[in-house]
Amino acid sequence: MLRPAPYPLSHNRMLLQACSNKQTGAVNRALSKMRIPVQAYRTYLFNLRSYADFQNLAFPRDISTAFGAALTELIVQGYILGATKSRKTRQAASRIAFSKLPSADDVVFSWDLASAKAVDSFTSSAFAIAQTLSTELRDSLQALAKDAFSQGLPFMQFKEQLAMQGFDTGNPYHLRTNFDTAANTAFAAGHWEQIKNNLELFPYLRYVALGNDRTCEICGPLDGLIYPHDDPFWDTWAPLNHWNCHCSVEQLTANEAEGSPKLNNPTDVMPKPQVGFDSNPAKLHYLPDTVRTSNPKLTDAKEARLPSVDAGAAWDKDQKINTNGMSKQELLDTYHSKIIEFHNKYEAPDKSVCLIVPTKEVLGKFDSNKYTLQDLRRRFQYLNYLPDIIQNPDEIWDRNINNKPRPHFIKVLDKNVVLVFEAVDGHYEYFNLMLLDQIDKIRNGILRYKK
Ligand SMILES: [Zn+2]
Numbered sequence: 001m002l003r004p005a006p007y008p009l010s011h012n013r014m015l016l017q018a019c020s021n022k023q024t025g026a027v028n029r030a031l032s033k034m035r036i037p038v039q040a041y042r043t044y045l046f047n048l049r050s051y052a053d054f055q056n057l058a059f060p061r062d063i064s065t066a067f068g069a070a071l072t073e074l075i076v077q078g079y080i081l082g083a084t085k086s087r088k089t090r091q092a093a094s095r096i097a098f099s100k101l102p103s104a105d106d107v108v109f110s111w112d113l114a115s116a117k118a119v120d121s122f123t124s125s126a127f128a129i130a131q132t133l134s135t136e137l138r139d140s141l142q143a144l145a146k147d148a149f150s151q152g153l154p155f156m157q158f159k160e161q162l163a164m165q166g167f168d169t170g171n172p173y174h175l176r177t178n179f180d181t182a183a184n185t186a187f188a189a190g191h192w193e194q195i196k197n198n199l200e201l202f203p204y205l206r207y208v209a210l211g212n213d214r215t216c217e218i219c220g221p222l223d224g225l226i227y228p229h230d231d232p233f234w235d236t237w238a239p240l241n242h243w244n245c246h247c248s249v250e251q252l253t254a255n256e257a258e259g260s261p262k263l264n265n266p267t268d269v270m271p272k273p274q275v276g277f278d279s280n281p282a283k284l285h286y287l288p289d290t291v292r293t294s295n296p297k298l299t300d301a302k303e304a305r306l307p308s309v310d311a312g313a314a315w316d317k318d319q320k321i322n323t324n325g326m327s328k329q330e331l332l333d334t335y336h337s338k339i340i341e342f343h344n345k346y347e348a349p350d351k352s353v354c355l356i357v358p359t360k361e362v363l364g365k366f367d368s369n370k371y372t373l374q375d376l377r378r379r380f381q382y383l384n385y386l387p388d389i390i391q392n393p394d395e396i397w398d399r400n401i402n403n404k405p406r407p408h409f410i411k412v413l414d415k416n417v418v419l420v421f422e423a424v425d426g427h428y429e430y431f432n433l434m435l436l437d438q439i440d441k442i443r444n445g446i447l448r449y450k451k
Contacts, residue, residue: 012208012250013208013210013250016208016210016248016250017210017211019081019082019187019248020184020210020211020246020248022081023074023077023078023081023180023183023184023187023246024180024246026074026077026078026183027074027176027179027180027183030070030071030073030074030179031172031175031176031179033066033070034063034066034067034070034167034169034172034175035169036066037060037062037063037065037066038063038164038167038168038169038172039169040062041060041062041063041164042164044058045141045159045162045164046159048159050155051145051146051148051149051155051158054141054142054145054146055142055145057138057141057142058138059134059135059138060134060137060138061134063134063137063167064130064131064133064134065130067129067130067133067134067175067178068126068127068129068130068131070179071123071126071127071129071130071178071179071182071287072123072126072127074179074182074183074186075119075122075123075126075182075183075185075186075287076119076123076186077183077186078182078183078184078185078186078187078190079115079118079119079122079186079187079189079190080109080190081187081190082186082187082188082189082190082191082192082193082194083109083115083190083191083193083194084109084190084194114193115190115193117285118186118189118190118193118285119186121285121286122182122185122186122189122285122286122287125286125287126182126287129178129287133166133174133178137164137166137167140165141162141164144158144162145158161437163440168440170440171440171443173443177243177244180243180244181240181243181244181245181287181288182287184239184240184245184246185240185281185282185287185288187248188238188239188240188248188281188282189281189282189283189285191248191249191282192238192280192282192283195229195249195251198251199229201253202251202252202253203228203229203253203254203257204226204227204228204229204251204252204253204254204256204257204263205226205227205228205229205234205249205250205251205252206224206225206226206249206250206251206252206257206262207219207222207223207224207225207226207237207239207247207249208223208224208247208248208249208250209222209223209247210246210247210248211246213245213246213247215404216242216405217271217405218241218242218245218271218272218273218274219239219241219242219245219247219271220271221267221269221270221271222237222241222247222267222271224262225237225262225265225266225267226252226257226260226262226263226264226265227263227264229251231264233266234280235279235280235283236273236278236279236280237270237273238279238280238281238282238283240277240281240288241271241273241274241277241278242273242274242277243274243277243288245277276288319384320381320382320384321334321380321381321382321383321384322381323376323377323378323380323381324377326377326380327373328373328376331366331373331376331377331380332366332367332376334380334383335363335365335366335376335380335383336358336363338383338384338386339356339358339362339363339428340358342355342356342386342387342428343356343357343358345387346387355387355390355426355427355428356386356387356427356428357427357428362427362428362429365430378433379431379432379433382413382417382419382433385411385413385419386421386428386431388411389409389411389419389421389431390409390421390423390428392411393409393410393411393421394410394411394412395409395410395443396408396409396410397410397442397443404424404425405424406422406423406424406429407422407423408420408421408422408442409421409422409423410439410442410443412436412439416435416436417433417434417435417436418433418434418435418436418438418439419431419432419433420432420433420434420442
């Protein structure tokens with residue numbers, strides 16, 4: 001019996017992955033260049049004498065300049081890598097070892113007008129983004145100081161715990177996300193330019209989801225889809241489709257494309273690109289706006305891919321449970337009954353959605369001996385807050401754990417207590433408690449919402 005040829009894991013995919021890895025390396029180098037200006041600004045902050053000094057905070061000029069320069073460098077490198085890649089790819093895919101993939105530095109690249117214009121356009125938005133984020137950094141530091149002052153926090157203590165959120169070397173999410181996206185957008189633009197030169201031989205494009213994107217909710221379903229290069233499909237879904245997207249396209253001959261079941265065959269539910277990514281950035285030559293402004297403020301839990309809960313059911317926030325003196329069995333019983341109570345309270349009338357489902361796994365979550373009596377007593381005091389954290393989180397981080405999307409909802413309850421709600425498949429899976437100064441540890445992945 002004749003079997004259809006298996007969907008090939010092409011050399012192109014491997015080469016695209018190698019390009020993507022190369023870019024990740026370049027992003028890491030750019031991040032390490034940011035250490036010095038970030039550290040210098042931190043030292044400057046630490047030498048301030050009073051809250052009053054924060055009123056006249058100097059603009060972080062060195063951070064802004066270094067940020068813009070690093071973005072520009074990534075853009076140029078990414079563009080050259082994208083524009084020189086496919087030439088090598090098509091003719092020599094089976095021959096070149098990955099290690100021989102040219103780096104952007106050792107390729108002699110001849111700039112034509114189209115390329116120069118593209119890079120110029122990206123570069124001007126790079127400095128605008130650097131300026132915006134640096135201004136926001138200063139504003140947020142001033143706001144933090146104002147807040148701490150009004151709460152009567154001693155100045156020394158405030159300085160000790162001061163974080164330059166999104167810029168700190170331990171958790172540089174603004175820097176990393178912008179670097180990553182700039183490098184990949186420029187790569188896509190260079191690649192697109194190259195594609196245009198080969199259309200006679202290779203008139204079709206196949207979406208190639210790379211890295212975690214092969215399981216991510218947006219790019220996973222797009223992986224492998226094939227359309228003619230001029231199909232309107234690409235006006236919406238050409239990579240990139242979200243922050244930190246590393247996806248790409250590969251060119252196919254008419255022969256390769258026309259035999260495939262993936263040709264002109266959209267998936268049942270086409271995923272929606274993130275805001276700012278719903279076009280073809282490679283054609284339009286713009287960088288997505290900054291992380292903060294392009295992450296839409298979510299208006300309800302549904303947009304966070306969670307079923308919505310009844311917003312009318314206000315929770316009595318003062319209702320902390322007194323767990324002092326409870327035995328382990330009493331604690332576990334309390335947990336079980338709360339989970340069941342939430343389930344009954346928040347289940348939709350048609351039973352189609354419920355946020356908290358009392359499965360065996362969920363109910364047995366804290367049975368193991370790794371949870372001490374003290375831990376459970378401390379944690380379960382806050383059980384009543386679980387529904388509230390989903391309705392009114394301070395931040396939502398999209399994270400991928402064991403190849404599954406697992407958004408983390410963060411809510412600061414008071415100066416010392418942070419509640420973390422973790423969801424899998426749109427349902428409560430786990431909750432945790434931590435101190436405010438540990439919060440950066442869980443700020444990982446893509447920031448989808450910030451209050
Ligand atoms: Zn992607």
